[in-house]
Amino acid sequence: MTRALALSSGTIAALVVMGVVDLFAIVFGLSFVRGRRAQRAAEAGPGITLPGGPAAKPAPRPVSRREFFRRSLVSSLLVFGAQFGGATIAFLWPNLKGGFGSIINAGKLSDIKSFIDSNSQPFYYGAGRFYIVPWNGHPSGNVNYVTEGVTTQGIMPLYQRCVHLGCRVPFCQQSQWFECPCHGSKYNYAGEYQLGPAPRGLDRFKVTVTDAGDVMVDTSQILLGPPRGTNTIDEPPQGPFCVAPG
Ligand code: FES
Known part of the structure; x- marks a missing residue:
């Protein structure tokens, strides 16, 4: 540089x-x-x-x-x-220079996975405005979105912005879902729509892993999240919600 x-x-x-x-x-x-x-x-x-x-x-x-x-x-x-x-x-x-809107090196794949496992929460990269979640789901029906480069080696980046009206969506440790504080939309760990006024699941970014093990997230293009009704991980809330359902 x-x-x-x-x-x-x-x-x-x-x-x-x-x-x-x-x-x-x-x-x-x-x-x-x-x-x-x-x-x-x-x-x-x-x-x-x-x-x-x-x-x-x-x-x-x-x-x-x-x-x-x-x-x-x-x-x-x-x-x-x-x-x-x-x-x-x-x-x-x-x-x-590598901020939101460019291809971002989020870190080593092994470090990111280890963080996710030991903290039971997604890896958050604030400068890039995305989470990296583990994903080993099973696409069904016509949910081709998961094969378009948004997931690789068991991870997937999710855009932090709620697809309803744009609030930042935090992750709720109790429920293990993403819960929007603005109007109560909820998304499971894979960012798929579950409850509330959001019209679809959280948007995603393309991701690749280099030979050296660096996770590269392309934030120059936002890929629309999966439609309502998509559920590739079938994971109910693991505890009480952080935000009351809207
Ligand atoms: S902005 Fe998230 S539910 Fe409205």
Whole structure:
């Protein structure tokens, strides 16, 4: 990874802001100096012709006050545009350096599985906004979604966002289901719809495991979760719910 890519988005934004402020100061200063110079030349009178010599250059047309303010306004608009562009780049920067929206290395497969087993909960990767759950279910009917690269070597990444209205869905340790605190939608350990107003199961991401054992989750594309009625693991709640059914 290059040094530039290693910079944080905050640093990039700060550098861009400093740059545009400097640019504004330079443009503003130059306009002011040129205006003053032109005014002085106008006060000194027309150019003088020396005997035998070339005619002196006529003084440049003085910049009126209105012209000066108009140029200042244009400069301000340019600076604003540069700031807006810089802020946009800073906002999108995480996508270029391994954040949500890119292919993310979530860690070693063995470490992730060991975490899941010893904690009885999914592996959560906040920067990528996904959970990794164990999955050894059995697709039935036309649930081809599970064969489209969203699961490999017994794991599957789930997008943390509730498919109802977008709240983050936490995992309930008691029930071993995902339970949305906003309107009570519930999903089993495989992210499949069980209860509440959600229209389908949790969305997923594609996943691969490299030869070195790194789990690579592709968050650049959100794959729609399975339809209601899909249940590949047949696992009822293991205890009381964390969120009352909606
Ligand atoms: S946002 Fe999750 S149930 Fe409404």
